[in-house]
Amino acid sequence: MRGWTLILLAVASCGDKGTDPGRTSGPTPFVLNTPAGFPxxxxxxxxxxxxxxxxxxxxxxxxxxxxxxxxxxxxxxxxxxxxxxxxxxxxxxxxxxxxxxxxxxxxxxxxxxxxxxxxxxxxxxxxxxxxxxxxxxxxxxxxxxxxxxxxxxxxxxxxxxxxxxxxxxxxxxxxxxxxxxxSLISADSKYDRWLAGTADFTPEEERGFLLFHTEQGDCFHCHGAPLFTDNQFHNNGLDLDPQDPGLAALTQGRLDRGKFITPTLRNIEYTAPYMHDGRFPTLEEVIDHYDSGFHRTRLTDPILLIRPNLDLSREEKRALIAFLKTLSDPHFEPR
Ligand code: HEC
Ligand code: HEC
Structure with a gap:
């Protein structure tokens, strides 16, 4: 009997803080759960x-x-x-x-x-x-x-x-x-589950994963895991002569023209259209850009400049997109 009373008292003292006039302590600290592998x-x-x-x-x-x-x-x-x-x-x-x-x-x-x-x-x-x-x-x-x-x-x-x-x-x-x-953290995609060993990739997603993470597709240099951004500024060859100065507006550096911070590719399926000016409505157009559509100028990032065109096959392009869609986190916010 005594034990029950103690438990009841303990429960009562955890009740709604707003209604307790004697309570003086401040707001409740929020414990942020950093996903495994994140900085x-x-x-x-x-x-x-x-x-x-x-x-x-x-x-x-x-x-x-x-x-x-x-x-x-x-x-x-x-x-x-x-x-x-x-x-x-x-x-x-x-x-x-x-x-x-x-x-x-x-x-x-x-x-x-x-x-x-x-x-x-x-x-x-x-x-x-x-x-x-x-x-x-x-x-x-x-x-x-x-x-x-x-x-x-x-x-x-x-x-x-x-x-x-x-x-x-x-x-x-x-x-x-x-x-x-x-508090807005997104880290519960199929990719994350695959990494944790609780989900499997289809053969197409696995092929896309390999393209993404090797020189064959060459995405990982700038969009590396776990955040899928290096948080750096690059010019990815969108324009011959960038009208939006990008980073150069801050630095006045001539070679910073058209440099923008690398966007994350997590949830990329939900965030169309793409690029700083939303010029590409679809991921297919983005892949075509990186495959052979980008401009090679003295402003283009050396990572892109020094490699030949990717010349990906239709299947390879589809595989890359299939992998990008494994980065969607359907549990992140209700949609
Ligand atoms: C040299 C660094 C670099 C490489 C390599 C690179 N990207 Fe990007 N990516 C960027 C930057 C910077 C942007 C933003 C450019 C802008 O908007 O002007 C971007 C934008 C994107 C976007 C649009 C994101 C959004 O929210 O609008 C997608 C999708 C994308 N990249 C996918 C890829 C894929 C797939 C590959 C490999 C085939 C790749 N990137 C290779 C730097 C890079
Ligand atoms: C009218 C549309 C509009 C409204 C309203 C707006 N934003 Fe934005 N937001 C944008 C645009 C466009 C950008 C990119 C602008 C740029 O880079 O110059 C942006 C960028 C951001 C970024 C940067 C994200 C990153 O990764 O760097 C954050 C954070 C943000 N907004 C938060 C807010 C908050 C908070 C409010 C309300 C106080 C707000 N925005 C209101 C359009 C809007």
């Missing part, structure tokens, strides 16, 4: 992950309250059903179209720099940009703070995530959004 995560010490912070960030991410006319949310251009990318080559913001294709958002806590040209050094800094961008959300931060402060739910949610008596401001908003983004 250790780097979380900024001043923005540790908490359940309450992540949930607040998730809500803010989908809330058009962050835009000038309350029509555009982060999720408008980063659709959860598309691994947080946009099926349109360019996304529509409050005032027109973006100049580049929206990027997927998962495994971003391993990104050393954000955006196609790497101009944002952290997720917190990145999140400041779309809100102020006149095309994307066109809003100003003091006005957002006022709207959130007057909202029926947000003052309470911010207090739960960051403690009471904190003024809602841009810093807290981007911290919550960055926490949510860091």
């Amino acid at each position: 250790p995560p780097e979380i900024p010490p001043d923005n540790a992950l908490t359940h309450e912070g992540i949930e607040l960030g998730r809500r803010l991410f989908s809330d058009p309250i962050l835009s000038a006319d309350s029509t555009v949310a982060c999720a408008t251009c980063h659709l959860p059903s598309q691994a947080f990318s946009d099926p349109r080559p360019f996304s529509r913001g409050v005032d027109g179209l973006t100049g580049r294709n929206s990027m997927p958002i998962f495994n971003v806590l391993w990104r050393p720099a954000l955006f196609w040209d790497g101009r944002a050094p952290s997720l917190e800094e990145q999140a400041l940009a779309p809100v102020r961008d006149p095309v994307e959300m066109g809003e100003n931060w003091p006005h957002i703070a006022t709207k959130l402060q007057r909202h029926p739910d947000y003052p309470h949610l911010f207090a739960r995530a960051f403690g009471p008596n904190q003024a809602i401001d841009s810093t807290l908003v981007v911290q919550a959004i960055a926490q949510f983004e860091r």
Whole structure:
């Protein structure tokens, strides 16, 4: 009997923290499960992950309250059903179209720099940009703070995530959004299961795996496992004369023209269209580009420049795509 009472007391003390007036401790730490073989995560010490912070960030991410006319949310251009990318080559913001294709958002806590040209050094800094961008959300931060402060739910949610008596401001908003983004980890694809020995590749997928990881297809140099990106900047020969400066906008380096950060190939099946300007609607066109369609200029990455055309057969191209589709993680976000 005594034992039962103790268990009941223990259960009662784990109950809803929000209803316990005597409780003074802060939000609940969120334990990030790093997938096997992935690099250790780097979380900024001043923005540790908490359940309450992540949930607040998730809500803010989908809330058009962050835009000038309350029509555009982060999720408008980063659709959860598309691994947080946009099926349109360019996304529509409050005032027109973006100049580049929206990027997927998962495994971003391993990104050393954000955006196609790497101009944002952290997720917190990145999140400041779309809100102020006149095309994307066109809003100003003091006005957002006022709207959130007057909202029926947000003052309470911010207090739960960051403690009471904190003024809602841009810093807290981007911290919550960055926490949510860091919690978006995708590592449960058929490829991951094959690696763990719990799924088998078809002969075609296995052939594609070998093409991808050898000089025959030559993808692994830039899109290496486990993240399927080297997180470096390359010019993969899309244009004879790149109109979008890419990395050169930051470095002013003449040879950095048309260099963009390597995108991950995880969930690539869900993130069409492809490249920084969304020029290729299908993976077939991407493979044709790498096979023999890319331009050889002095800006083209040496990895591509020094190899001959791949001249893959139809079957080999199909196999490469079959392998790319093993990188889809159907459990990542509901679609
Ligand atoms: C109008 C469409 C639009 C809206 C709204 C928008 N984004 Fe984006 N997002 C983009 C585009 C386009 C890019 C790539 C831009 C570039 O590289 O110059 C991007 C890039 C990013 C990246 C970089 C990912 C990477 O791997 O480098 C992150 C993170 C991101 N957005 C988060 C957000 C957040 C958070 C919000 C809301 C505060 C938001 N976005 C609102 C279109 C949008
Ligand atoms: C020299 C480095 C390099 C090599 C080798 C390389 N890629 Fe890429 N890949 C990139 C870069 C950089 C981009 C983005 C280019 C841009 O948008 O301007 C990219 C883009 C892509 C995209 C579009 C992703 C998206 O989200 O838009 C796919 C798909 C892709 N590569 C597949 C492959 C395959 C398959 C191979 C092998 C046949 C390969 N890549 C070889 C660097 C490389």
